[in-house]
Amino acid sequence: MTPPPGWYRDPHAPYLERWWDGTVWTEHRRAPGETPQPPPKDGAGRAKVVALVAAGAVLVAAIVVSALVLRTDDGGDGATAVDTASAATTTSPSPSTPAPSPSGDPNRVVDQLNGITLPLPDGWIRPQYVAQHDVVMTTDGTYDCPAGVGLCRHGLVSTSTASAADGTSPETLAKQDIEDAADLAYDEDFAGQRPFGGIKSHHLVGSGQVAVAGRAGYFVRWRVTTAKGPGGYVQSLVFPSSVGSEAPVVVRFVFDAGPDGPPLSDMDTITRGIRPVGDAATGGGVGSSIGPTG
Incomplete structure (x- = not known):
């Protein structure tokens, strides 16, 4: 891989x-x-x-990495659960592993392609041994996947550039992306495995406009239930890049539900902390609070 x-x-x-x-x-x-x-x-x-x-080093380990699954602050189970996102990983370093920010700030990760930096909340690290090229951060450590297939992570965040026709709104793109994000995270990963036994159902937790790096964006957040494990939360966030052609940037969040998953508030912390490269001051504005609803 x-x-x-x-x-x-x-x-x-x-x-x-x-x-x-x-x-x-x-x-x-x-x-x-x-x-x-x-x-x-x-x-x-x-x-x-x-x-x-x-020397006995393991060069290739088929590790299924669970994507970050959001959990509610009160641990509520009112919405349906989701499998954590997964990705085959290896012990060989990935050429696409995101580099530290140009400023050398250990608490930020840079996405040079999309011209943004993202904050690293407590408990999060830069990707290590993750084959997915667009992953920018994960929670620290792994655990045995609920379906007994490889290893999973409790949280994962990835960034990419949307390939869309001119004029396609962030709202349309986010609504189109959320299903693919959930399927890759909790149904069937890119290696064709089902570390959570597949998705049983999903529930819309929240959606709406949000200010990201001074730009008007849109988010869609699902709570999904899986055949195995506690499920989790998946969010697709889309906003225009502040560089180049201003192509839409897609940020996917996958958080495990339950007591072992990262706090749901980390989604909002990361979103509010996204900045254009070289601009430490631009942040969220009106609509930047995207706490769960429903």
């Missing part, structure tokens, strides 16, 4: 690209857009992998 050999953003230097030989990072780096050079011969890098294997 590891990415193919190629030039990828350096996870430790977001303004450089680094050669991934299909197994490990090498020491070859270049500036983005630089004239491509012949693929490096990374015999030394592969020798390191052989040494790691000989």
